[in-house]
Amino acid sequence: MREIKAGDDMYFTRTMAEVLEEQGFLEDALMIYNILALTSPSDEEIGRKIKKLKDYALTRRRKKGIFKDK
Numbered sequence: 001m002r003e004i005k006a007g008d009d010m011y012f013t014r015t016m017a018e019v020l021e022e023q024g025f026l027e028d029a030l031m032i033y034n035i036l037a038l039t040s041p042s043d044e045e046i047g048r049k050i051k052k053l054k055d056y057a058l059t060r061r062r063k064k065g066i067f068k069d070k
Contacts, residue, residue: 012036013036016032017032017033017036017049020032021053026057027057029049030050030053030054033050034050
C-alpha cells in the first residue's frame with residue numbers, strides 16, 4: 001500500500017473503492033471504505049463491504065497458515 005498524501009482524498013470515493021476491489025487491490029479498497037465509513041458512519045453498504053473484505057482477508061490468512069484460531 002502506498003503512502004497517502006494531501007489531496008488524495010479526492011480519490012476516496014465508493015466508485016474508486018469498488019474499482020480497486022474488482023481489480024484485486026483489496027487492501028487499498030478496504031482503506032478507502034474505512035475512510036468513507038468515518039465520514040458516513042450510518043452507511044450500511046460501506047459497513048458490509050468492510051466486513052466482506054475483512055472476512056476474506058482472514059480466510060486467506062487462515063488458508064496460508066499465517067493466522068490460526070486458538
